[in-house]
Amino acid sequence: MNLKKNLNIIVQLALKDIKIKYNNSTFGYLWMVINPLLILVSLYVIFSIIIKLEVDHYQIFLLLGIIVWNFFSEATLGSINSIVSSMPLLKKVNVSLFNIILGANLSSLISFIINVFLLLCMMYFFKIPIFQPIRLIGLFYFLLLILIIISVSSIICVIYLYFKDITHIWTFALFIGFWITPIFYSETSVPKQFLSFYMLNPLARIISHIRNTVLYNYIDSPYQIMTTIIICSSIFFVSLFIYHRYSKKIYEVL
Secondary structure (H helix, E strand, O other): OOHHHHHHHHHHHHHHHHHHHHOOOOOHHHHHHHHHHHHHHHHHHHHHHHOOOOOOOHHHHHHHHHHHHHHHHHHHHHHHHHHHHOHHHHHHOOOOHHHHHHHHHHHHHHHHHHHHHHHHHHHHHOOOOOOOHHHHHHHHHHHHHHHHHHHHHHHHHHHHHHOOOHHHHHHHHHHHHHHHOOOOOOHHHOOHHHHHHHOOOHHHHHHHHHHHHHOOOOOOOHHHHHHHHHHHHHHHHHHHHHHHHHHHHHHHHO
């Protein structure tokens, strides 16, 4: 199957996922923007007005964390849901499991891009410079985020083929992950004795890097960046091993 045909399948699967997600709702595709805004307002009221966290440009700080987290959670959980809805294709048509995973990730990427545009609008509103060379480094961290999403999606989708309860387990894991990832607080709030272990979380590292680059015009040390690359690469190679070893038996477990 050539590259062009694979890309066409991935795009069609992504469009199918988007239609399934939004077609039956009153506001439809507007939920791509409404959802992060509702989360932003809720968390901003709680942590900036009630608890009174003192963080510079907290609106942007918070929205950056929300956008990255939503992309990760929607893409990974959506990949499982896509496998469920595409099960007839896996059984009857020669569609690879990986294409279905990429299709689900692509549909979440579209939402992510829309949310990034929202972020840029807010940065402009709060008079935070947008077009600066240092911002381009954020694209590298974005690629690491994509790598993590594809890797984790591949792992949990392969597990789903053998163990259907992974859907409930992963939903709970995402709930816990929301609180132990620096979305509405800074990683500097974590006690020092736990910080090294805490920063093994690749999303915590990526969110921190992106905030420093996009919001504070700061480039992390080469050591910190290399540590993030090593953690993300390790997860990627683990996902490659699991996918290639167990996805070959997909038709035996369907």
